[in-house]
Amino acid sequence: MEKDNLLENREHECIYKKILDNSYDEIFVVDGEDKVIYVNDACEKHYGLKPEDMIGKNVKELVELGYWYPKLDVQPYVYKTKKSFTVEQTTILNKKLVTTVVPVLDDDGNIEMVVQNVRDKTGLEDFRNELEKIRSLLEEKSESENNEAFFDECDFGLITYNNKIKEIMKITSRAASVGSTILILGESGTGKGLIAKTIHNSSERKDKPFIAINCAAIPENLLESELFGYETGAFTGAEKNGRVGLIELAKDGTLFLDEIGEITPRIQAKLLHVLQNREYYSIGGREVKTTNATIIAATNRNLEEMVEAGEFRQDLYYRLNIMEVRIPPLRNRTEEIAPLSYFFLDKFDKKYDTHHELSKDLIELFKGYSWLGNVRELENLIERMVITAENDTIGLNNLPEVFVERMNRENIDGKMNYLSLDALKDRYEAKLIKEYYEECGTTRKLAEKLNISQTRAARLVKKYLNS
Numbered sequence: 001m002e003k004d005n006l007l008e009n010r011e012h013e014c015i016y017k018k019i020l021d022n023s024y025d026e027i028f029v030v031d032g033e034d035k036v037i038y039v040n041d042a043c044e045k046h047y048g049l050k051p052e053d054m055i056g057k058n059v060k061e062l063v064e065l066g067y068w069y070p071k072l073d074v075q076p077y078v079y080k081t082k083k084s085f086t087v088e089q090t091t092i093l094n095k096k097l098v099t100t101v102v103p104v105l106d107d108d109g110n111i112e113m114v115v116q117n118v119r120d121k122t123g124l125e126d127f128r129n130e131l132e133k134i135r136s137l138l139e140e141k142s143e144s145e146n147n148e149a150f151f152d153e154c155d156f157g158l159i160t161y162n163n164k165i166k167e168i169m170k171i172t173s174r175a176a177s178v179g180s181t182i183l184i185l186g187e188s189g190t191g192k193g194l195i196a197k198t199i200h201n202s203s204e205r206k207d208k209p210f211i212a213i214n215c216a217a218i219p220e221n222l223l224e225s226e227l228f229g230y231e232t233g234a235f236t237g238a239e240k241n242g243r244v245g246l247i248e249l250a251k252d253g254t255l256f257l258d259e260i261g262e263i264t265p266r267i268q269a270k271l272l273h274v275l276q277n278r279e280y281y282s283i284g285g286r287e288v289k290t291t292n293a294t295i296i297a298a299t300n301r302n303l304e305e306m307v308e309a310g311e312f313r314q315d316l317y318y319r320l321n322i323m324e325v326r327i328p329p330l331r332n333r334t335e336e337i338a339p340l341s342y343f344f345l346d347k348f349d350k351k352y353d354t355h356h357e358l359s360k361d362l363i364e365l366f367k368g369y370s371w372l373g374n375v376r377e378l379e380n381l382i383e384r385m386v387i388t389a390e391n392d393t394i395g396l397n398n399l400p401e402v403f404v405e406r407m408n409r410e411n412i413d414g415k416m417n418y419l420s421l422d423a424l425k426d427r428y429e430a431k432l433i434k435e436y437y438e439e440c441g442t443t444r445k446l447a448e449k450l451n452i453s454q455t456r457a458a459r460l461v462k463k464y465l466n467s
Protein backbone atom coordinates (compact mmCIF):
# COMPACT_ATOMS: atom_id res chain seq x y z
CA MET A 1 0.00 0.00 0.00
CA GLU A 2 2.78 2.44 1.03
CA LYS A 3 4.70 1.51 -2.11
CA ASP A 4 1.63 2.29 -4.20
CA ASN A 5 1.32 5.70 -2.55
CA LEU A 6 4.98 6.44 -3.22
CA LEU A 7 4.59 5.52 -6.88
CA GLU A 8 1.49 7.61 -7.15
CA ASN A 9 3.29 10.59 -5.57
CA ARG A 10 6.21 10.20 -7.97
CA GLU A 11 3.82 10.04 -10.91
CA HIS A 12 2.11 13.20 -9.70
CA GLU A 13 5.45 14.93 -9.27
CA CYS A 14 6.40 13.99 -12.83
CA ILE A 15 3.11 15.32 -14.17
CA TYR A 16 3.43 18.61 -12.26
CA LYS A 17 7.00 19.05 -13.44
CA LYS A 18 5.96 18.34 -17.02
CA ILE A 19 3.20 20.95 -16.79
CA LEU A 20 5.56 23.57 -15.37
CA ASP A 21 8.37 22.76 -17.78
CA ASN A 22 6.04 23.14 -20.74
CA SER A 23 4.33 26.32 -19.63
CA TYR A 24 4.63 29.06 -22.27
CA ASP A 25 5.10 31.61 -19.50
CA GLU A 26 8.22 31.58 -17.41
CA ILE A 27 7.72 30.29 -13.86
CA PHE A 28 10.45 31.54 -11.57
CA VAL A 29 10.52 30.48 -7.92
CA VAL A 30 12.75 31.96 -5.22
CA ASP A 31 13.16 30.67 -1.65
CA GLY A 32 13.22 32.73 1.53
CA GLU A 33 16.93 33.46 1.06
CA ASP A 34 16.65 34.98 -2.41
CA LYS A 35 17.94 31.80 -4.06
CA VAL A 36 16.38 30.55 -7.30
CA ILE A 37 14.94 27.10 -6.55
CA TYR A 38 13.06 26.51 -9.77
CA VAL A 39 12.71 28.03 -13.23
CA ASN A 40 11.26 26.40 -16.32
CA ASP A 41 12.70 26.22 -19.84
CA ALA A 42 10.98 29.47 -20.89
CA CYS A 43 13.85 31.32 -19.18
CA GLU A 44 16.16 30.54 -22.11
CA LYS A 45 14.16 32.62 -24.57
CA HIS A 46 13.94 35.51 -22.06
CA TYR A 47 17.54 35.70 -20.78
CA GLY A 48 19.51 33.26 -22.93
CA LEU A 49 20.24 31.20 -19.80
CA LYS A 50 19.24 27.58 -19.24
CA PRO A 51 17.41 26.60 -16.01
CA GLU A 52 20.59 24.94 -14.72
CA ASP A 53 22.44 28.28 -15.16
CA MET A 54 19.88 30.06 -12.96
CA ILE A 55 18.86 27.51 -10.33
CA GLY A 56 20.96 27.90 -7.17
CA LYS A 57 21.96 31.49 -8.05
CA ASN A 58 21.11 34.40 -5.83
CA VAL A 59 18.64 36.83 -7.43
CA LYS A 60 20.82 39.81 -6.48
CA GLU A 61 23.69 38.24 -8.42
CA LEU A 62 21.51 37.91 -11.55
CA VAL A 63 20.23 41.47 -11.15
CA GLU A 64 23.80 42.77 -10.82
CA LEU A 65 24.86 40.89 -13.96
CA GLY A 66 22.20 42.88 -15.79
CA TYR A 67 19.94 40.08 -17.00
CA TRP A 68 16.98 42.39 -16.53
CA TYR A 69 16.31 46.00 -15.75
CA PRO A 70 15.23 48.13 -14.03
CA LYS A 71 17.61 46.50 -11.53
CA LEU A 72 14.81 45.35 -9.33
CA ASP A 73 15.12 42.78 -6.58
CA VAL A 74 11.47 42.32 -5.65
CA GLN A 75 12.11 40.29 -2.50
CA PRO A 76 12.37 43.10 0.09
CA TYR A 77 9.10 44.57 -1.16
CA VAL A 78 7.28 41.21 -1.06
CA TYR A 79 8.57 40.57 2.46
CA LYS A 80 7.32 43.92 3.62
CA THR A 81 3.85 43.80 2.06
CA LYS A 82 3.31 40.01 1.78
CA LYS A 83 1.10 40.89 -1.17
CA SER A 84 1.31 40.05 -4.85
CA PHE A 85 2.04 42.70 -7.46
CA THR A 86 2.98 43.08 -11.12
CA VAL A 87 6.02 44.81 -12.66
CA GLU A 88 7.29 45.37 -16.20
CA GLN A 89 10.89 44.54 -17.02
CA THR A 90 13.20 44.43 -20.01
CA THR A 91 15.77 41.65 -20.31
CA ILE A 92 19.29 41.57 -21.65
CA LEU A 93 17.81 40.14 -24.89
CA ASN A 94 15.52 43.16 -25.15
CA LYS A 95 12.40 41.13 -24.27
CA LYS A 96 9.67 43.16 -22.63
CA LEU A 97 8.24 41.10 -19.77
CA VAL A 98 5.30 41.42 -17.41
CA THR A 99 6.10 39.72 -14.11
CA THR A 100 3.50 38.90 -11.48
CA VAL A 101 5.07 38.22 -8.11
CA VAL A 102 3.12 36.04 -5.66
CA PRO A 103 4.33 35.31 -2.10
CA VAL A 104 3.48 31.83 -0.78
CA LEU A 105 2.86 31.89 2.99
CA ASP A 106 3.21 29.01 5.44
CA ASP A 107 0.71 28.21 8.23
CA ASP A 108 2.28 30.87 10.48
CA GLY A 109 1.94 33.55 7.82
CA ASN A 110 5.65 33.62 7.01
CA ILE A 111 6.89 33.68 3.43
CA GLU A 112 7.93 30.19 2.33
CA MET A 113 8.74 31.08 -1.24
CA VAL A 114 7.98 33.63 -3.93
CA VAL A 115 6.50 32.45 -7.22
CA GLN A 116 6.84 34.71 -10.23
CA ASN A 117 4.87 34.31 -13.43
CA VAL A 118 6.70 35.98 -16.29
CA ARG A 119 5.00 36.68 -19.59
CA ASP A 120 6.57 38.02 -22.79
CA LYS A 121 4.69 41.16 -23.72
CA THR A 122 5.65 40.99 -27.37
CA GLY A 123 2.69 38.73 -28.26
CA LEU A 124 0.32 41.08 -26.46
CA GLU A 125 1.84 44.08 -28.15
CA ASP A 126 1.47 42.41 -31.55
CA PHE A 127 -2.16 41.84 -30.76
CA ARG A 128 -2.62 45.43 -29.67
CA ASN A 129 -0.83 46.65 -32.78
CA GLU A 130 -3.14 44.55 -34.93
CA LEU A 131 -6.16 46.13 -33.28
CA GLU A 132 -4.67 49.57 -33.69
CA LYS A 133 -4.00 48.88 -37.35
CA ILE A 134 -7.56 47.81 -37.97
CA ARG A 135 -8.80 50.86 -36.15
CA SER A 136 -6.52 53.10 -38.18
CA LEU A 137 -7.65 51.49 -41.40
CA LEU A 138 -11.23 52.13 -40.42
CA GLU A 139 -10.34 55.72 -39.79
CA GLU A 140 -8.70 55.70 -43.24
CA LYS A 141 -5.29 56.66 -41.95
CA SER A 142 -2.46 56.31 -44.41
CA GLU A 143 -0.32 53.12 -44.31
CA SER A 144 2.91 55.07 -43.87
CA GLU A 145 1.55 56.76 -40.79
CA ASN A 146 0.80 53.33 -39.32
CA ASN A 147 4.28 52.01 -39.92
CA GLU A 148 5.84 55.01 -38.32
CA ALA A 149 3.77 54.61 -35.20
CA PHE A 150 4.21 50.90 -34.65
CA PHE A 151 7.55 49.71 -35.87
CA ASP A 152 10.27 51.98 -34.65
CA GLU A 153 13.78 50.62 -35.34
CA CYS A 154 15.88 50.01 -32.24
CA ASP A 155 19.61 50.48 -31.94
CA PHE A 156 20.98 47.05 -30.96
CA GLY A 157 24.36 46.57 -29.39
CA LEU A 158 26.70 43.71 -28.76
CA ILE A 159 25.24 40.59 -27.18
CA THR A 160 27.72 38.43 -25.34
CA TYR A 161 27.58 35.66 -22.76
CA ASN A 162 31.18 34.66 -23.29
CA ASN A 163 33.43 35.40 -20.32
CA LYS A 164 36.46 35.86 -22.54
CA ILE A 165 34.70 38.50 -24.64
CA LYS A 166 33.32 40.23 -21.53
CA GLU A 167 36.86 40.41 -20.15
CA ILE A 168 38.17 41.71 -23.48
CA MET A 169 35.54 44.46 -23.51
CA LYS A 170 36.54 45.62 -20.03
CA ILE A 171 40.26 45.78 -20.75
CA THR A 172 39.99 47.27 -24.23
CA SER A 173 37.60 50.08 -23.32
CA ARG A 174 40.15 51.18 -20.72
CA ALA A 175 42.94 50.90 -23.32
CA ALA A 176 40.89 52.84 -25.89
CA SER A 177 40.24 55.62 -23.38
CA VAL A 178 43.96 56.29 -23.11
CA GLY A 179 44.60 56.04 -26.83
CA SER A 180 46.33 52.65 -26.93
CA THR A 181 46.32 50.84 -30.27
CA ILE A 182 44.20 47.68 -30.41
CA LEU A 183 44.40 44.81 -32.87
CA ILE A 184 41.30 42.61 -33.22
CA LEU A 185 41.83 39.19 -34.76
CA GLY A 186 39.17 36.66 -35.66
CA GLU A 187 37.49 34.80 -38.47
CA SER A 188 35.18 36.65 -40.80
CA GLY A 189 31.78 37.42 -39.27
CA THR A 190 32.85 36.97 -35.64
CA GLY A 191 31.82 40.55 -34.86
CA LYS A 192 35.14 42.40 -35.06
CA GLY A 193 33.51 45.51 -36.50
CA LEU A 194 30.77 45.51 -33.89
CA ILE A 195 33.32 44.93 -31.12
CA ALA A 196 35.42 47.87 -32.34
CA LYS A 197 32.34 50.10 -32.22
CA THR A 198 31.43 48.79 -28.76
CA ILE A 199 34.96 49.40 -27.47
CA HIS A 200 34.67 52.99 -28.66
CA ASN A 201 31.20 53.42 -27.18
CA SER A 202 32.26 52.11 -23.80
CA SER A 203 35.46 54.16 -23.70
CA GLU A 204 35.84 57.72 -22.45
CA ARG A 205 35.97 58.74 -26.12
CA LYS A 206 32.37 57.76 -26.79
CA ASP A 207 31.31 61.34 -27.48
CA LYS A 208 34.13 61.81 -30.00
CA PRO A 209 33.97 60.54 -33.61
CA PHE A 210 34.20 56.85 -34.55
CA ILE A 211 35.51 56.63 -38.11
CA ALA A 212 35.61 53.24 -39.84
CA ILE A 213 37.15 52.26 -43.15
CA ASN A 214 37.44 48.89 -44.87
CA CYS A 215 40.99 48.85 -46.24
CA ALA A 216 40.24 45.97 -48.63
CA ALA A 217 37.34 47.71 -50.30
CA ILE A 218 39.24 50.50 -52.07
CA PRO A 219 42.37 50.74 -54.25
CA GLU A 220 45.70 51.94 -52.85
CA ASN A 221 45.61 55.55 -54.15
CA LEU A 222 42.10 56.16 -53.00
CA LEU A 223 42.79 54.62 -49.58
CA GLU A 224 45.82 56.88 -49.19
CA SER A 225 43.87 60.03 -50.01
CA GLU A 226 40.93 58.92 -47.86
CA LEU A 227 43.17 58.29 -44.86
CA PHE A 228 45.60 61.18 -45.10
CA GLY A 229 43.56 63.73 -47.04
CA TYR A 230 45.04 66.06 -49.65
CA GLU A 231 45.63 69.73 -50.32
CA THR A 232 44.29 71.89 -53.14
CA GLY A 233 45.58 70.69 -56.53
CA ALA A 234 47.49 67.75 -55.03
CA PHE A 235 46.85 65.60 -58.11
CA THR A 236 44.75 65.58 -61.26
CA GLY A 237 41.15 64.76 -60.48
CA ALA A 238 41.47 65.97 -56.87
CA GLU A 239 38.66 68.06 -55.41
CA LYS A 240 39.22 71.79 -55.83
CA ASN A 241 39.43 72.63 -52.16
CA GLY A 242 41.36 69.55 -51.08
CA ARG A 243 39.96 66.92 -48.78
CA VAL A 244 40.16 66.28 -45.05
CA GLY A 245 41.49 62.78 -44.34
CA LEU A 246 39.85 60.21 -42.07
CA ILE A 247 42.76 60.38 -39.60
CA GLU A 248 42.00 64.06 -39.15
CA LEU A 249 38.24 63.43 -38.94
CA ALA A 250 38.80 60.87 -36.18
CA LYS A 251 40.49 63.66 -34.15
CA ASP A 252 40.37 62.66 -30.49
CA GLY A 253 38.06 59.74 -31.23
CA THR A 254 38.67 56.33 -32.79
CA LEU A 255 39.86 55.31 -36.25
CA PHE A 256 38.84 51.74 -37.12
CA LEU A 257 40.91 50.15 -39.89
CA ASP A 258 39.09 46.98 -40.95
CA GLU A 259 40.92 44.31 -43.01
CA ILE A 260 44.32 45.81 -42.17
CA GLY A 261 46.02 42.71 -43.63
CA GLU A 262 45.14 43.97 -47.12
CA ILE A 263 47.05 47.28 -47.14
CA THR A 264 49.94 47.69 -49.57
CA PRO A 265 53.59 48.18 -48.46
CA ARG A 266 53.39 51.91 -49.24
CA ILE A 267 50.40 52.48 -46.97
CA GLN A 268 51.99 50.16 -44.38
CA ALA A 269 55.02 52.47 -44.26
CA LYS A 270 52.89 55.62 -43.95
CA LEU A 271 50.73 54.10 -41.24
CA LEU A 272 53.78 52.98 -39.29
CA HIS A 273 54.94 56.59 -39.28
CA VAL A 274 51.59 57.73 -37.88
CA LEU A 275 51.67 55.11 -35.15
CA GLN A 276 55.29 55.80 -34.20
CA ASN A 277 55.25 59.58 -34.23
CA ARG A 278 51.56 60.47 -34.09
CA GLU A 279 52.40 62.72 -37.06
CA TYR A 280 51.74 62.68 -40.81
CA TYR A 281 51.49 64.83 -43.91
CA SER A 282 48.43 65.05 -46.10
CA ILE A 283 49.07 64.42 -49.80
CA GLY A 284 50.66 67.53 -51.27
CA GLY A 285 50.79 69.07 -47.78
CA ARG A 286 53.85 70.73 -46.25
CA GLU A 287 52.61 71.17 -42.76
CA VAL A 288 52.94 68.33 -40.35
CA LYS A 289 49.64 67.22 -38.80
CA THR A 290 49.26 65.44 -35.49
CA THR A 291 46.66 62.97 -34.33
CA ASN A 292 45.42 61.75 -31.00
CA ALA A 293 43.02 59.14 -32.43
CA THR A 294 42.87 55.66 -30.92
CA ILE A 295 43.60 53.22 -33.71
CA ILE A 296 41.73 49.93 -33.73
CA ALA A 297 42.73 47.57 -36.54
CA ALA A 298 41.12 44.26 -37.44
CA THR A 299 41.80 41.37 -39.75
CA ASN A 300 40.81 37.77 -40.40
CA ARG A 301 44.26 37.07 -41.89
CA ASN A 302 47.11 35.49 -39.94
CA LEU A 303 49.41 38.51 -39.61
CA GLU A 304 52.25 36.49 -38.07
CA GLU A 305 52.35 34.25 -41.13
CA MET A 306 52.15 37.30 -43.37
CA VAL A 307 55.14 38.80 -41.55
CA GLU A 308 57.10 35.57 -42.02
CA ALA A 309 56.18 35.51 -45.71
CA GLY A 310 57.38 39.12 -46.03
CA GLU A 311 53.89 40.38 -46.91
CA PHE A 312 53.38 42.54 -43.82
CA ARG A 313 55.95 44.75 -42.10
CA GLN A 314 57.12 43.30 -38.83
CA ASP A 315 57.59 46.74 -37.22
CA LEU A 316 54.04 47.70 -38.13
CA TYR A 317 52.74 44.41 -36.78
CA TYR A 318 54.44 45.08 -33.44
CA ARG A 319 53.07 48.63 -33.35
CA LEU A 320 49.53 47.45 -34.03
CA ASN A 321 49.85 44.53 -31.71
CA ILE A 322 50.23 46.52 -28.48
CA MET A 323 46.93 45.09 -27.30
CA GLU A 324 45.86 42.02 -29.22
CA VAL A 325 42.35 40.71 -28.96
CA ARG A 326 41.37 37.33 -30.41
CA ILE A 327 37.66 36.80 -30.96
CA PRO A 328 36.89 33.06 -30.82
CA PRO A 329 34.86 31.58 -33.69
CA LEU A 330 31.18 31.03 -32.95
CA ARG A 331 31.55 27.22 -32.92
CA ASN A 332 33.77 27.64 -29.82
CA ARG A 333 31.21 29.86 -28.11
CA THR A 334 28.26 27.49 -27.96
CA GLU A 335 26.88 29.28 -24.88
CA GLU A 336 26.19 32.26 -27.16
CA ILE A 337 24.23 30.35 -29.80
CA ALA A 338 20.86 30.40 -27.97
CA PRO A 339 21.00 34.06 -26.83
CA LEU A 340 22.18 35.26 -30.23
CA SER A 341 19.51 33.19 -32.00
CA TYR A 342 16.74 34.69 -29.83
CA PHE A 343 18.25 38.14 -30.22
CA PHE A 344 18.20 37.92 -34.02
CA LEU A 345 14.74 36.31 -33.97
CA ASP A 346 13.46 39.31 -32.03
CA LYS A 347 15.24 41.73 -34.33
CA PHE A 348 13.80 40.22 -37.52
CA ASP A 349 10.35 39.58 -36.06
CA LYS A 350 10.24 43.30 -35.33
CA LYS A 351 11.55 44.14 -38.79
CA TYR A 352 9.04 41.94 -40.64
CA ASP A 353 6.17 42.41 -38.21
CA THR A 354 5.95 38.70 -37.36
CA HIS A 355 6.05 36.67 -34.15
CA HIS A 356 7.95 33.38 -34.03
CA GLU A 357 9.38 30.86 -31.58
CA LEU A 358 12.49 28.73 -32.15
CA SER A 359 12.21 24.99 -31.59
CA LYS A 360 14.54 23.40 -29.04
CA ASP A 361 15.94 20.86 -31.50
CA LEU A 362 16.88 23.68 -33.88
CA ILE A 363 18.89 25.41 -31.16
CA GLU A 364 20.54 22.10 -30.24
CA LEU A 365 21.48 21.53 -33.88
CA PHE A 366 22.89 25.06 -34.10
CA LYS A 367 25.11 24.31 -31.10
CA GLY A 368 26.78 21.52 -33.00
CA TYR A 369 27.17 23.29 -36.36
CA SER A 370 30.51 24.61 -37.63
CA TRP A 371 29.39 28.22 -38.42
CA LEU A 372 32.26 28.94 -40.80
CA GLY A 373 30.56 32.29 -41.50
CA ASN A 374 30.21 32.85 -37.73
CA VAL A 375 27.65 35.31 -36.28
CA ARG A 376 26.96 36.80 -39.72
CA GLU A 377 25.91 33.36 -40.99
CA LEU A 378 23.62 32.82 -37.98
CA GLU A 379 22.09 36.28 -38.41
CA ASN A 380 21.44 35.75 -42.13
CA LEU A 381 20.02 32.28 -41.54
CA ILE A 382 17.56 33.50 -38.89
CA GLU A 383 16.46 36.38 -41.13
CA ARG A 384 15.85 33.98 -43.98
CA MET A 385 13.89 31.57 -41.77
CA VAL A 386 11.79 34.38 -40.30
CA ILE A 387 10.85 35.44 -43.82
CA THR A 388 10.11 31.97 -45.16
CA ALA A 389 8.63 30.10 -42.16
CA GLU A 390 4.93 29.41 -42.54
CA ASN A 391 4.52 28.24 -38.94
CA ASP A 392 4.79 30.21 -35.73
CA THR A 393 7.50 27.86 -34.51
CA ILE A 394 10.64 27.80 -36.60
CA GLY A 395 12.16 24.33 -36.55
CA LEU A 396 14.35 21.89 -38.45
CA ASN A 397 11.78 21.80 -41.26
CA ASN A 398 12.42 25.43 -42.01
CA LEU A 399 16.17 25.04 -42.54
CA PRO A 400 16.98 26.00 -46.12
CA GLU A 401 18.23 23.15 -48.31
CA VAL A 402 21.58 24.90 -48.88
CA PHE A 403 22.16 24.98 -45.12
CA VAL A 404 21.49 21.25 -44.76
CA GLU A 405 23.84 20.51 -47.67
CA ARG A 406 26.53 22.74 -46.20
CA MET A 407 26.09 21.13 -42.81
CA ASN A 408 26.82 17.71 -44.25
CA ARG A 409 29.67 18.96 -46.44
CA GLU A 410 31.43 20.85 -43.65
CA ASN A 411 31.16 17.96 -41.24
CA ILE A 412 34.55 16.74 -42.38
CA ASP A 413 35.78 15.22 -39.12
CA GLY A 414 32.34 13.94 -38.08
CA LYS A 415 32.36 16.09 -34.92
CA MET A 416 29.49 18.32 -35.95
CA ASN A 417 25.78 17.53 -35.94
CA TYR A 418 23.89 15.81 -38.72
CA LEU A 419 20.13 15.91 -39.04
CA SER A 420 18.64 12.76 -37.47
CA LEU A 421 16.63 10.32 -39.58
CA ASP A 422 13.41 11.56 -37.94
CA ALA A 423 14.24 15.17 -38.72
CA LEU A 424 15.04 14.28 -42.33
CA LYS A 425 11.76 12.36 -42.59
CA ASP A 426 9.89 15.38 -41.15
CA ARG A 427 11.51 17.70 -43.68
CA TYR A 428 10.50 15.46 -46.53
CA GLU A 429 6.94 15.12 -45.15
CA ALA A 430 6.66 18.91 -44.74
CA LYS A 431 7.77 19.52 -48.33
CA LEU A 432 5.34 16.93 -49.65
CA ILE A 433 2.37 18.19 -47.62
CA LYS A 434 3.00 21.80 -48.66
CA GLU A 435 3.22 20.89 -52.34
CA TYR A 436 0.22 18.56 -52.37
CA TYR A 437 -1.97 20.81 -50.25
CA GLU A 438 -1.31 23.69 -52.62
CA GLU A 439 -2.38 21.45 -55.48
CA CYS A 440 -5.43 19.92 -53.71
CA GLY A 441 -6.71 22.94 -51.82
CA THR A 442 -8.70 20.93 -49.22
CA THR A 443 -7.74 18.37 -46.60
CA ARG A 444 -10.37 15.98 -48.02
CA LYS A 445 -8.69 15.92 -51.43
CA LEU A 446 -5.28 15.74 -49.81
CA ALA A 447 -6.40 12.72 -47.78
CA GLU A 448 -7.62 11.00 -50.94
CA LYS A 449 -4.40 11.73 -52.79
CA LEU A 450 -2.20 10.39 -50.02
CA ASN A 451 -4.55 7.59 -49.10
CA ILE A 452 -4.80 8.66 -45.46
CA SER A 453 -7.72 9.68 -43.24
CA GLN A 454 -8.94 13.27 -43.46
CA THR A 455 -8.20 13.72 -39.73
CA ARG A 456 -4.58 12.80 -40.37
CA ALA A 457 -4.41 15.08 -43.42
CA ALA A 458 -5.83 17.98 -41.37
CA ARG A 459 -3.31 17.29 -38.59
CA LEU A 460 -0.41 17.34 -41.05
CA VAL A 461 -1.59 20.55 -42.68
CA LYS A 462 -1.89 22.13 -39.25
CA LYS A 463 1.57 20.89 -38.31
CA TYR A 464 3.37 22.12 -41.42
CA LEU A 465 1.26 25.01 -42.63
CA ASN A 466 -0.23 26.26 -39.40
CA SER A 467 -3.68 26.67 -40.87
Ligand SMILES: Nc1ncnc2c1ncn2[C@@H]1O[C@H](COP(=O)(O)OP(=O)(O)OP(=O)(O)O)[C@@H](O)[C@H]1O
Binding pocket: 157, 158, 159, 160, 186, 187, 188, 189, 190, 191, 192, 193, 194, 195, 258, 299, 300, 375, 376, 379
Ligand atom coordinates in the same frame (compact mmCIF):
# COMPACT_ATOMS: atom_id res chain seq x y z
N1 LIG B 1 27.93 39.52 -30.31
C1 LIG B 1 27.12 40.01 -31.26
N2 LIG B 1 25.92 40.50 -30.91
C2 LIG B 1 25.07 40.96 -31.86
N3 LIG B 1 25.35 40.98 -33.17
C3 LIG B 1 26.53 40.51 -33.56
C4 LIG B 1 27.49 40.00 -32.62
N4 LIG B 1 28.59 39.61 -33.29
C5 LIG B 1 28.36 39.86 -34.58
N5 LIG B 1 27.14 40.40 -34.76
C6 LIG B 1 26.53 40.77 -36.06
O1 LIG B 1 27.08 39.87 -37.03
C7 LIG B 1 27.37 40.56 -38.23
C8 LIG B 1 28.87 40.41 -38.54
O2 LIG B 1 29.62 41.16 -37.61
P1 LIG B 1 30.89 42.06 -38.04
O3 LIG B 1 30.67 42.69 -39.38
O4 LIG B 1 31.22 42.94 -36.90
O5 LIG B 1 31.96 40.88 -38.20
P2 LIG B 1 33.50 40.98 -38.66
O6 LIG B 1 34.24 40.00 -37.84
O7 LIG B 1 33.93 42.43 -38.62
O8 LIG B 1 33.39 40.47 -40.15
P3 LIG B 1 34.46 40.68 -41.36
O9 LIG B 1 35.77 40.05 -40.93
O10 LIG B 1 33.86 39.94 -42.51
O11 LIG B 1 34.56 42.16 -41.57
C9 LIG B 1 26.95 42.00 -38.02
O12 LIG B 1 25.66 42.19 -38.54
C10 LIG B 1 26.96 42.16 -36.52
O13 LIG B 1 26.04 43.15 -36.11
